[in-house]
Amino acid sequence: MTPSATDRPDMSIEEFEELARRAPETVSLEFINGRVVVKHGPIDVDDFEELARKAPETVTLELINGKLRVKPVPDGDHGSIIMWLIRQCMMQRPELGLHPEQGLRIDTCRKGCIKPDGALAPIDYFAGQGEWASPGGVLMTVEVTSKDRDTDLRDRQEKPGAYAYAGIPVYLLVDRDEHKVIVYSSPENGTYQRRRPYPYGATIRIPAPVALTLETEKLKDYAD
Template identity: 45%
Template structure:
């Protein structure tokens, strides 16, 4: 590793991730919480949930970008790949693989059935999104059959408000998103 530190530099991570993603198309790398994370290809139900949300948001808010890389964790130089990002149209024009989160309205994550999903999707990523000041974070938790809406980010402590609804219910995504989400159809894609 470059330098005198044992910690991986974000620039080194970006080179490793870019090389690996060119060579192995079924994985993507993240760097969050000071650790490299590996995201394997998602299952069909996971992809279908993302596409259901894309379709819904295209009607109400046509700015959803599936799998847009974001820079988070200012102190550690984190890099994450949310399942979806809501931002104003044209916001990411001219950006490379990793974009600053300024101007992002919401992030979306859907839990996976892997050993690291609790730590990654329920703990580390919501904290990183709040630290980055992203106003709303939506988590579809397939293990717990629920939808969690995180809002009112506090860079020091995470999101101040977390609202949970069981799958099948309706939930309002607060401003600046400002839409109601009916999760009834999502129940068929949680296995």
């Protein structure tokens, strides 16, 4: 029987054992109820970056509010939505790129290393910055929800706060469970002051400095 999203583990036991074996000496990991956790509490950014660098190729790690998270493997619809967004950005703002899976280092009170599904920034902004870049030139981050048990905590709760603390002007969430696109904007004191949901099929005008118009009828093709 295939496990449901609510009980599917973060990774296989073999992947965890390899990750634990490669972990820095200062990081002790446990595998509890299918989740990988840091045994001694919060992990600092430098230790996390070393751990992420040594992780198996099949495992993508993030650090959100000092907590270790495993980014789920995307399915086909997830990837198709990202490609649709990339095309929209290229057509309307050719001077910008929606960079998939570019790591961002959040150097605020909510320290973290996050890999959004997409980061909208000038074409060459990330050149020479390495795996974990400064979010200073990012105009918008994009997340597409995954069919896993932690998507509510990760995409709807933790990441809006982290991106707002980083001062990223817009956070765009494609919520596949709700069949909605949520536009978060106007970050202030670690919170987006505006949150506006749109149903699939709506015309969405994303505010400056992004200044994109999305006709979202296409998203209905990827709805369950």
